[in-house]
Amino acid sequence: MMNSIPNVPPPINEPVLSYAPGTPERALLKETYARMHGEEIEIPLIIGGREVRTGNTEVQVSPHEHGHVLARYHKAGAAEVRQAIDAANKAWKDWSNWPWEDRLAVFQRAADLLATRYRPVLNAATMLGQSKTAHQAEIDSACELIDFLRFNTHFAQKLYSEQPFSGPGMWNRLDHRPLEGFVYAVTPFNFTAIAGNLPTAPAMLGNVALWKPAATAVYSGWYIMQILMEAGLPPGVINFLPGDPGPMTETILGDRSLAGIHFTGSTSVFQMIWRQVGERIDQYRTYPRLVGETGGKDFIVAHASADPAALATAIVRGGYEYQGQKCSAASRVYVPQSLWPQVRELTLGMMETIRVGDVSDYRNFMGAVIDRKAYDKITGYIKHAHAADDVEVIAGGTYDDSVGYFIQPTLVQVQDSAYQLMCEEVFGPVVSLYPYPDAEWEQTLQIVDQTSPYALTGAVFSNDRAALLQADRALRNAAGNFYVNDKPTGAVVGQQPFGGARGSGTNDKAGSILNLVRWISPRTIKETFAPARSYEYPFLAEK
Incomplete structure (x- = not known):
């Protein structure tokens, strides 16, 4: 145990590479895209750090070449969901007690892996699987996801530094505990960065997650999972569960240890989830945190x-x-x-x-x-x-x-x-x-x-x-x-925290400390140095 209070490296928004003709990043991305285009991979579930193959498979294709299969992925059923819940709850016991700087170091390393060796891989996966141009992939699957990982670790340290005042003879502290249970992360197809952020933001604070990627973005999600595991994420902290959303969600919402939902998707689906949680509210160990970013016009x-x-x-x-x-x-x-x-x-x-x-x-x-x-x-x-x-x-x-x-x-x-x-x-x-x-x-x-x-x-x-x-x-x-005097798109992590209200969600502002606040359950600790030794107060004296 070190006698120090470490500082997370100061975050700086990841520079956007141009991919202009003649640049090395353009040549490397084209080479990586061609190689990955020529492969058809098999994608298993990841439960408790182990690859699980169910035999119930679907394919993901390129939207701009829908006859071309990129991957065949295995789908989770109710049994695999229950296994993942058990694995997450088991991992929570250790992960929630890790020193915060060691937890955050995992995600700092993941950011650096993505900024270097995995950058062309995840960009190519996003281009192939979600039909993004090189520029749109770069600002999403590279820069924004790197920013989420780096800025959120910075925000986590800032959150832990938030402490109460202490009066004479006492020391007051806040223990920013993770939620008691697991978080269900439901991610969309349109932003690889969101797919990476929804399970990792709670995990940074000691939570564990079940991650259901969109069926049309399992391919890029698989590479995010590879980055996290290579960065040292312990088994069971984030469990990767492609599958049919209806049966999976029914099983997850029926579990007593559900502690939160981190969702991006349609308004109707989020409202349905909210309704189902409300109908079962007396069954949960705690009130689940519901965080959602949904539709827009x-x-x-x-x-x-x-x-x-x-x-x-x-x-x-x-x-x-x-x-x-x-x-x-x-x-x-x-x-x-x-x-x-x-x-x-x-x-x-x-x-x-x-x-x-x-x-x-x-x-x-x-x-x-x-x-x-x-x-x-x-x-x-x-x-x-x-x-x-x-x-x-x-x-x-x-x-x-x-x-x-x-x-x-x-x-x-x-x-x-x-x-x-x-x-x-x-x-x-x-x-x-x-x-x-x-x-x-x-x-x-x-x-x-x-x-x-x-x-x-x-x-x-x-x-x-x-x-x-x-x-x-x-x-x-x-x-x-x-x-x-600007277009209504292109929010940058740390600069324009993102989210809306009304029918667009809970406005918990991804890319800011406000989102991380939702994934903690603070405990107040008061330590008195010289405790009272009598129950009587001065006002009780007769004269």
């Missing part, structure tokens, strides 16, 4: 003073990067009629140059949407827009699934601000735009606030400070991440 609203070029760029980047499959993606846009002709020309000019296709071709700005279900849903919205009155598809509107699930970036102009594409989450490369009368700026702000049940991200464009103040007040509760 993210907006851009422009004032007449807005910069047309900046606004058009925000629409294109915010709406179409990663095929619009970001929970923060710009999905509904409000532009004053006086500005619309210029913004339309600039936006359409940019969209005409966008290439869509295989992400191994670095000239492509967009890849494919994630799977058949997403493709059918998104194209259904486009078909409705083509057929609807008072709606004009002014760009894109075409699609092709013969090789991959490709949808052209689509811009729809509407005359009714309540048209379904202005209200419903699409989660694809479809942006709806409503040109509003310039004189109705304040009324439009009210429409933006009231149109959607979500409140995740939003952006306002204006060079008029008074208008910005109006928008800030009117939209204060309409977005958990609010952007001024």
Whole structure:
């Protein structure tokens, strides 16, 4: 035992590599992508540090080449879930008592492994399995996940340093204990970084986790698990459990030792989980912590003073990067009629140059949407827009699934601000735009606030400070991440803590200390140095 109070290395956001022609990172990523493309791997469960093969398997394919199988993965059933719960509870007894600096060192090492040797591997896995371009993979599976690992260890030390005042003759302390039980981490397909963060953030604080990756992101999840194990994560701390969500969740929610849920996914699923936990609340050892980031119908609203070029760029980047499959993606846009002709020309000019296709071709700005279900849903919205009155598809509107699930970036102009594409989450490369009368700026702000049940991200464009103040007040509760003269995507760990309220989740701000607070159960310790030796107080004296 060392007599020291160590400091976690100060976090710095991981630099984004360019992958420009001639750079070494481009050559290495292309080589790694080609090698991994030529392999079909088998992915087992990881329970208690052991590989488990159930024989009940599914395949993961490349969305931009859906005939190409990347991996065959084994699926957990109820028996494997119960094994994982037992393994997690067993690991908790030791892991929860590790010195905090030793726990955090595991994740610091994982960050360095990812920043170096595993960087091209996880980026290639994200490109192959989730159809991200090299740039989108770099800012996600490399930089953001590295940042989560490094910044969260820093936030953990800061949290442990939070201690109460002590009066004369006593020493008051806070023991920031992990939760008593296991955390169920349910992760999405669209961000590899989120898949890595949801199980690791609680684990840093001494918790244990059952991790269910999305079926369409098991491939990249497998490599995250390899990084964690190589970094020294003890067996059972995080158990990797691909499988069907319904039966798995039913088994997990029925276990007495469920202590928390860390979730990113659809609003309807999170509400169903919340409801089921509530129905069983008397069965649990403790009240489970429910932390969720769910849907969004993210907006851009422009004032007449807005910069047309900046606004058009925000629409294109915010709406179409990663095929619009970001929970923060710009999905509904409000532009004053006086500005619309210029913004339309600039936006359409940019969209005409966008290439869509295989992400191994670095000239492509967009890849494919994630799977058949997403493709059918998104194209259904486009078909409705083509057929609807008072709606004009002014760009894109075409699609092709013969090789991959490709949808052209689509811009729809509407005359009714309540048209379904202005209200419903699409989660694809479809942006709806409503040109509003310039004189109705304040009324439009009210429409933006009231149109959607979500409140995740939003952006306002204006060079008029008074208008910005109006928008800030009117939209204060309409977005958990609010952007001024910038697209509503691209939150950076440690800089823009991410999360929304209303129908978008519990707003526990991933990428900040606020999220980590949810994964501790503080114990107050009061030590008195000179205890009282009589029950009597001075006021009891007669005179």
